[in-house]
Amino acid sequence: MVYIEKSVEEYEAENAALRARLAELEQEVYRPCPVICMCGSTRFKQAWIDVKRILGCAGNIVIGVDLWGHHEHVYPDEQFKTFLDDLHKRKIDLADEVFVLDIDGYVGESTRSEIEYAKMIGRPVRYLSQEMPGYVEPEDPLVRLEQERNEAQARAERAETLLAKGVAEYDAMFAVGLIDYSEPEWVEGARELIEAAAALRGGGK
Template sequence: MPSLQLTTPEAKLADAKKQLSLPDIVVICGSTRFMAEMAEAELRETTARPAKIVVKPACDLKSAHELWSDPVEAEALKIRLDELHRSKIRLADEVLVVGDYIGDSTRDEIVYAKSLGKPVRYTHPEVDPDA
């Protein structure tokens, strides 16, 4: 009888990505004040050799939009988006922190990524809290 191998969901995901020959996935983190820099980082990571799949924040709640014009709905959306971004971190192989400033949310994301064993890179290494 074959032995039963118990594995973590993370190990199963890594194995599935390997079997599918998927490129590495990088998640971009940072303050939404750096949305333009995030777009540039996405472009560079996507066109690099080897190319990477890039996931990043899609909503800038500090910019006016009808989807978050109501303050109560905006707060609920922020909570959902924070949870979604943590899912992106779990999915990713590595984290790229964009910008020359790290706020509380980004700091929490870095701590979370490191707790999962994800490597973290910085576009501005001087903001690395471990440097």
């Protein structure tokens, strides 16, 4: 059997090639994810959730807001608002780029300030209207449920009013002798429906 020994140079060349390949594999496995800071009005809560999902599923780390003031109609005082605005700029500091939710072309004062800050520190700024033209904000399920509840409550109130009117007219006719037979089943049933409608209306408040 013949053994062919490699030179030191050949071993070193092989080791260097292996180290280079290992470094490439580490880059592939541990490739850092881009960090994106979203900016925009908090009135578009469903768009924030939807676009964050899209960007996150594309392999990005997405930073957003912590409160939904405009959407939930809860407005901080001026001091706390200033704190939140400054906090969002610190989030931009951490990000590689900024993604603006300019729904229907709307960009508020705070968002404009964040865009200017991002450009000042050299962060690229992307816009929803440019990357997803024609984007429509998804329907808010909570708003839809609130609308359905209000509609059901209005129907209950209407039914209660109509039923009460019918029973009152029957009682009036019975009181003056226009009706001399015992109370029919529909009146008894109507009274039960009135109570049910009132309970439904009261429970929905």
